[in-house]
């Protein structure tokens with residue numbers, strides 16, 4: 001007997017979940033969700049296309065983890081708490097082994113981040129995965145791209161360039177030690193959304209974004225939304241041991257324009273710097289918000305021209 005899309009949904013995704021805030025989950029025309037009156041709903045969707053966002057032959061468990069992590073990263077960047085997700089799957093075939101792995105990877109991460117799958121859509125075609133994420137944030141407290149002010153410090157939550165180095169490794173173009181390989185593979189397939197940071201920065205940061213496309217492009221979004229310019233001091237950028245192994249040009253290229261890092265980049269005014277320092281998290285101050293527009297980089301005081309600012313699908 002051949003199995004259809006309804007069997008697929010029942011067998012791999014329609015788990016009984018007694019999840020908070022879900023009045024009605026998978027199985028009807030819509031899910032019904034309950035949002036406390038003091039909270040706003042934060043919603044975002046990201047699509048991952050085979051061989052554009054992940055290698056088509058990657059293990060399905062890891063593909064699911066990556067899809068969830070990169071989508072949740074946008075909620076973290078807004079300071080929202082993850083609550084619910086929907087999943088749109090386009091699959092070339094009904095491959096039970098692939099689905100079993102994907103479903104296990106997906107539910108391992110929904111459990112880790114405390115969110116539940118409440119619906120989705122399943123179609124046949126070239127492999128692509130869209131995860132819509134929904135979170136809640138106290139009214140008026142979301143971190144936005146707009147709000148950076150001249151005089152703010154520019155910070156990142158952790159090392160940059162891992163995404164680009166990890167992609168080179170996954171493609172077999174980079175040789176590293178076994179422990180650095182393990183680190184980079186984890187950064188590629190399970191890029192931790194910075195929920196601790198997003199939450200802690202509410203009331204401290206003037207503006208925030210997650211670094212998905214590349215630092216210069218993503219910081220550029222903060223700058224254009226806020227009507228300011230960014231000055232980045234390259235000698236202050238934090239790198240992992242694996243990225244430090246790259247030559248200088250490749251290292252800065254990876255950090256500035258590689259993308260796939262999913263760190264937060266944010267700005268903090270001088271008056272709230274001590275509150276930032278009191279957090280149990282270590283931020284790296286990499287630059288200053290200045291008057292003007294765009295993002296400029298300097299290396300030890302000298303201008304450092306940027307040839308590429310980040311990933312663009314049609315660039």
Ligand SMILES: Nc1ncnc2c1ncn2[C@@H]1O[C@H](COP(=O)(O)OP(=O)(O)OP(=O)(O)O)[C@@H](O)[C@H]1O
Pocket residue numbers: 045046074212213
């Ligand atoms: N096709 C679309 N229709 C409507 N809005 C869109 C569309 N594509 C993107 N957007 C919106 O444009 C804004 C920027 O989207 P973008 O995808 O660049 O941000 P992002 O999700 O932070 O980046 P990334 O996809 O690299 O993680 C978001 O508010 C997004 O919702």
Ligand SMILES: Cc1ncc(C[n+]2csc(CCOP(=O)(O)O)c2C)c(N)n1
Pocket residue numbers: 046047051052053054055167212213258259260311
């Ligand atoms: C197999 C493979 N090839 C290339 C890349 C690099 N890449 C693809 S999309 C993107 C930006 C974020 O995407 P979006 O803007 O669509 O959210 C980056 C850095 C990858 N991750 N996997």
Ligand SMILES: [Mg+2]
Pocket residue numbers: 073074077209210212
């Ligand atoms: Mg984003």
